[in-house]
Amino acid sequence: MDIKTWNAYKYALIVAIGGFVFGLDAAIISGTVRYIASEFSLSDIQIGTVVGAPSLGAIIALFFAGKAADALGRKKTLIIVAVLYLFSALMSAMATSFMMLTIARFIGGLAFSSLSLASMYIGEIAPAKQRGKLVSANQFNIVIGLLAAYFINYYLVTHVSENSLLFSPSTIWRTMLASELIPALAWVILLFRVPESPRWLSMKGQHDQALVVLNKILPQQRAIEVQAEIQQNLNEHKDTESVIQQLKLLFSSPMKTVFAIGFIMAVVQGITGMNAILFYAPTVFEQIGFGLNASFQQAIYIGITSVVFTVLAIFFIDKVGRRPLLILGLVAVVLSHAACWYGFSNATYSVNQQTIDKLEEVIDTTPLTAQIGKQFEDDVSFKEMLASNYDANTLRLNEGHIIEAAISVNPMLILIGILAFIAAFHISIGPIMWVLFSEIFPNSVRSVAIPMFALVTSIASYLIQQFFPWQLATFGAANTFLMYSMFGLIGLVLLWPLLPETKNKTIEEIEGTLVGQSKRNSAPSEQEEASSGAPAA
Numbered sequence: 001m002d003i004k005t006w007n008a009y010k011y012a013l014i015v016a017i018g019g020f021v022f023g024l025d026a027a028i029i030s031g032t033v034r035y036i037a038s039e040f041s042l043s044d045i046q047i048g049t050v051v052g053a054p055s056l057g058a059i060i061a062l063f064f065a066g067k068a069a070d071a072l073g074r075k076k077t078l079i080i081v082a083v084l085y086l087f088s089a090l091m092s093a094m095a096t097s098f099m100m101l102t103i104a105r106f107i108g109g110l111a112f113s114s115l116s117l118a119s120m121y122i123g124e125i126a127p128a129k130q131r132g133k134l135v136s137a138n139q140f141n142i143v144i145g146l147l148a149a150y151f152i153n154y155y156l157v158t159h160v161s162e163n164s165l166l167f168s169p170s171t172i173w174r175t176m177l178a179s180e181l182i183p184a185l186a187w188v189i190l191l192f193r194v195p196e197s198p199r200w201l202s203m204k205g206q207h208d209q210a211l212v213v214l215n216k217i218l219p220q221q222r223a224i225e226v227q228a229e230i231q232q233n234l235n236e237h238k239d240t241e242s243v244i245q246q247l248k249l250l251f252s253s254p255m256k257t258v259f260a261i262g263f264i265m266a267v268v269q270g271i272t273g274m275n276a277i278l279f280y281a282p283t284v285f286e287q288i289g290f291g292l293n294a295s296f297q298q299a300i301y302i303g304i305t306s307v308v309f310t311v312l313a314i315f316f317i318d319k320v321g322r323r324p325l326l327i328l329g330l331v332a333v334v335l336s337h338a339a340c341w342y343g344f345s346n347a348t349y350s351v352n353q354q355t356i357d358k359l360e361e362v363i364d365t366t367p368l369t370a371q372i373g374k375q376f377e378d379d380v381s382f383k384e385m386l387a388s389n390y391d392a393n394t395l396r397l398n399e400g401h402i403i404e405a406a407i408s409v410n411p412m413l414i415l416i417g418i419l420a421f422i423a424a425f426h427i428s429i430g431p432i433m434w435v436l437f438s439e440i441f442p443n444s445v446r447s448v449a450i451p452m453f454a455l456v457t458s459i460a461s462y463l464i465q466q467f468f469p470w471q472l473a474t475f476g477a478a479n480t481f482l483m484y485s486m487f488g489l490i491g492l493v494l495l496w497p498l499l500p501e502t503k504n505k506t507i508e509e510i511e512g513t514l515v516g517q518s519k520r521n522s523a524p525s526e527q528e529e530a531s532s533g534a535p536a537a
Helices: 003-015 017-039 044-072 074-093 098-125 128-157 172-178 181-191 198-203 207-217 220-236 243-250 253-271 274-279 281-288 292-316 322-345 353-359 379-389 392-406 411-427 429-440 446-495 507-532
Strands: 348-351 374-376
Touching: 003 017, 003 098, 003 128, 003 181, 003 207, 017 044, 017 074, 017 098, 017 128, 017 172, 017 181, 017 274, 017 281, 017 292, 017 392, 044 074, 044 098, 044 198, 044 446, 074 098, 074 172, 074 181, 098 128, 098 198, 098 429, 098 446, 128 172, 128 292, 128 429, 198 207, 198 220, 207 220, 220 507, 243 253, 243 446, 253 274, 253 429, 253 446, 253 507, 274 281, 274 411, 274 446, 281 292, 281 392, 281 411, 281 446, 292 411, 292 429, 322 411, 322 429, 322 446, 348 353, 348 392, 353 392, 374 379, 379 392, 379 446, 411 429, 429 446, 429 507
Parallel strands: none
Antiparallel strands: 348 374
């Protein structure tokens, strides 16, 4: 690897550290749910509010992220985002109430715009042949962050001690949340070592500085050629500098294919259930009957699967291409959720003497003795019985133990289904959406389009996070996974005819294919319309 290629990798990987911080922030909350719910006596909706607060913050931030990136530059905006992560982690660990914790998590969510900003920066600085790998590096760092969070949670929950300041049942969740402070601080420091985006510099008329940056990552002649391409593209769209003008162009007829691809991918990534498993991993595994500590251990398998298949995505994305990976991945998403639905729909819950014997050491079983001999055909009716016999706080801390003792299910089918979904997501829609976002949007609408569609996926993700505890309690695990499977199927059907292949193409070449083709297709109809409206000779 020559020095220029190494520079491109170095800058991209530093920016992609934000992905690690995001992954850690997103997954670490999964280990705190039961402790926070018990400490602050939270309802299902309040649990969803704490867990979903970052996505709500991301929704708000994305209204301003693109404009900030255009006004301040990609680099300065990323530094601000990194500082927000740092502040949020500190405030979360010190929270003394449900409201304070929610606000702290919300502030952290303002930094979730780092995903779209990192994709924007990396897409603008990466050479065309390396762009897929480098944008995917952001997704890779996300899953490394997820894995780190699951390991941290598992280690802490298996070392709970009443006599420990940091590991006691009342403080362990604070230690979990505080673990984000170190990587967030490191990211703030390292961001000062990356250059500004050459496309942003050109947009601001700083052509000499742009060429200096391009010369750091490309051979001299190629750097001059790329700068000329950037300048030509900016000149062609110099009348679309304002947000309103960019939005009008994005919603125009020539952009309809680009818009449709961006919107569908954004919705599908958020609504197929990734954030339900990501943010509630131990809770999900408790539904299978793995018990408390085992559920934290199973969550590690999610992290490992995420890392392995993200690595495969990075390896194949520039070889196989974006389209084949995305289509095959969505097929796997549909089938894996269907397997989970089938497994949960055949689960039963029995209360017998064996159930009582298993639970006597962890909970008062007196309320269950009247239920001996009863069998429940779904988790909803079983949990309703438990709620009528135990107070909410007792259930929050012990529901996993009770389900483990009472459930009759094929755990391997559901476990394989969940891990297959994680694998499918991370080799397809997870990284590929951000790669395509960095490629399909022309420079003329890029700073509006990427944050806008990141906003769409954030809204979808927020709804999944906010309502998953309520959804699980109301509809049950089987129907919840069935819904995710149907959402994936709809996305697959809609994307199949629209999605192009973009590997090894510059942003300007992709624009010529997608937008240029739309313009050519619309030209004959406009001429026909003009001729049909002309008076007869």
